[in-house]
Amino acid sequence: MFGIKKFFSKEDPAETEIVTRLNSYRSAIFPMGVLSEWILSITKDKSHYKVVIELPFAAQSQNKQLEQYLVTQRIKDVRVLIQTNIPDSYKFKKIKHIILVASGKGGVGKSTTAVNLALALRGEGAKVGLLDADIYGPSIPSLLGLVGEQPSAKDDKTLNPMKKYGLNTMSIGYLVPAENATVWRGPMASQALNQLLNETDWGELDYLIVDMPPGTGDIQLTMTQKLPASGAVIITTPQDLALADAQKGIAMFSQVNLPIIGLIENMSYFNCQHCGEKNSLFGSDGGSELAARHGVPLLAEIPLDLDIRIGSEKGDNIIERGDGIAEHYIYSAQLIASMLQLQSSQSAGVEIIFTDD
16 A cells, blocks of 8 residues: 555465455455555464554554454454554645544543644644633643743744644743733634744644534634644533533534544543442433434543543643543544545545635
8 A cells, every 4th residue: 555565475374364364354444444555464383363454543452452353353462552643645745634623612621632633633743732712711831831931933923832742732821921812813813823833843744633612603614614634523511501502513513514533521421439339420311312313433441540640630641541431432433544544435535615714
């Protein structure tokens, strides 16, 4: 697929069986299996076969699932190594995919989700940027532990992004005090976002995560029209009011023909520390029902968890911990990456309407 010679023998029955089984594997991440063109090499030493796969989307940690699947197919002693190489099809500058993270209302964990999705994609082998487009209430500096930090200038017209945990990030919060941004009128906010996007030296990125402002007003619609995005992820909670606002967000993106990649339900439930039971404090099944109604995936149901709040307030990278909470974001990131790859392979791209507003 990427012009690299493949090293495995079709004459070796074991190697042929490995390829056949990987082709037949099906999951949400691999809806069409592991394609033969992604398998770079299969080599054998004294103890096991080593399979090297190069994916056109970020899902490096899926190697364990593939190894487990091969075991169920009676193919043992196989080690799978996954590399990431996303095709050079740029949406904007040297950015291959722009993903909008949005919500119909504030307070549903949109910014926290945006940060953790970016960190998860980075952990899965991608080059990732994070744009804080929440002009009125920038949260990214706080969530990354960069409050008070300021970016350097590359030249008179270009800023260098702030770097943290391997992410290239930019936020109005790095440039002006938060209390000043809250009094901006819509055109001023739109211009500020335009400058952050266009006057930052992002470098080459596989994914740019954009933390959108909450709501579905004119400013959000204008921003959506100006960003050449691949798709949007809607964040909600199980509460009826949040779901009603999430519905408005879906309608807004439909107006500009932007695909909804999926929904993420935050505060989905609370795990009791004493009995271990799940408690649906804010209702249940709201996110799944909304997703089903619109024919989009429910990417994750993330619990109400104290570690998320504490880690976010400290600016920690909770993805690195690899615990149950991190797994929700990692799996969501893999799903998003897989869906964008499938979308790219099926069409030439999504047409976004640009305006002069």
